[in-house]
Amino acid sequence: MPRQRRPRDADDALPASEDRHFVTALARGLEVLGCFRRGEALLGNQEIAARTGLPKSTVSRLTHTLTELGFLHHAPAVGRYRLGMAVLSLGSAMLGGLDIRRIARPLLQTLATETHSIVALGSRDRMGMVYLELARGDAAVAVNLEAGSRISLTNSAMGRAWLAAATPADRAALIPQARDPAKLEATIGRALAEQAEFGCCCSFGDWQPDVNAIAMGFQPGGGLPPMVVNCGAPSFLVSPEYLLQEARPRLRAVVQKLEHCMDLAMTA
Template identity: 45%
Template structure:
């Protein structure tokens, strides 16, 4: 029987790290007349669902998005009518609808890299008996687009495809930042600095360390960065013709995946997997 290790994203620190914001304030440029706030808010409602199994009421969605409850009610009504949301059995809560699945399927058809990488990353998950996730940046977060667990793995972490990790507080996010060129990274760092406030000096130091590790070794190590009981190692990946910078994250409980294990065993295995894909032209 597998043991589930809760990720603790509902702790006060987790909520602060992964808090959802109105995209009209966080992603839209001030004074941009082309930015459609209503559309952005509708998409933000969909982003409030952290995985496909969640059922949320208007009050919960309002709390996660920061949008007024009357606005949320109108948005959920519209998204329900369009098939992006469905009603739960109680008639009051909502879940993600089939139209969302159609969008994700279209994305994966357009980006073949996740499917090409699948057997190699599954082999890695089995070899290290840990979770291996492939992610892309989504605003100030990284989002899991594929996830593999080791065959026979006995300790699991309750994460699924669609799970979000904060860029500045996760190994995957750190690897993503390290893999960017300076022109792309600089504006993100400015936004992260503004969001972090007094915590920025500590985060900036971790970002700099991880960037140096990726430059020197090809991967970075996160010891309790996102959750004190979970450690991870991550690396950025560029795939020819793919849209966006990918990152591979290998994570597990801290008592198994110690810093020494990550640096001496897991990180090198991750690099070996990337080298196998590079030899076949799957990654650059």
């Protein structure tokens, strides 16, 4: 019987690979690091084994190695691990290399202020979306999100906008990785239909019952993957009609400005 894994998120799964260049030991180590979720500071080997589906003896060797390399820190008083400083260094290096965050920051804040919403720049990580930059309007304080937050690829406007902006080849490559390939195929169909009808993708109570959002994807160039800007807030603040009629033109202007600025940065 094959081992059953519990993925990090509802839609997450590690891709199976028969590629002879694929290093399984490295993938398992990264899978251990991926077990740590927002709001969880400490995990033990048993919890990591349950989340990855790996034998506890394998997990013990992996956590020992990652601790020696600084990617985990062992807390002997409780016999558990937290993410180490080496992870922070990698994350800081990655984010520091994204000039688009610096370019996007004032644009996102202006849109958030104008629409009294949360506005974010994000991109895909496996079967989820990660916020790279985020701005809040003065009234949008009820949604607990920040840069680094991770949301669903299939149930969010941001995720569907990424699917609409991705190449057909990128979308096709995701389907075998999904926990429910049929659901992902249906989501792709919906994303493309919404993009064709509205020029954006929508989530009116899909991601969370009391949150409405719209999102637009774009290709930033410069070797970067597709990215998305979304605009949303609790439903008592923004209705679907408001988002589509008032916020959507402003969102489109932000995306177009980002594309233009990135074009200029690439040719400078």
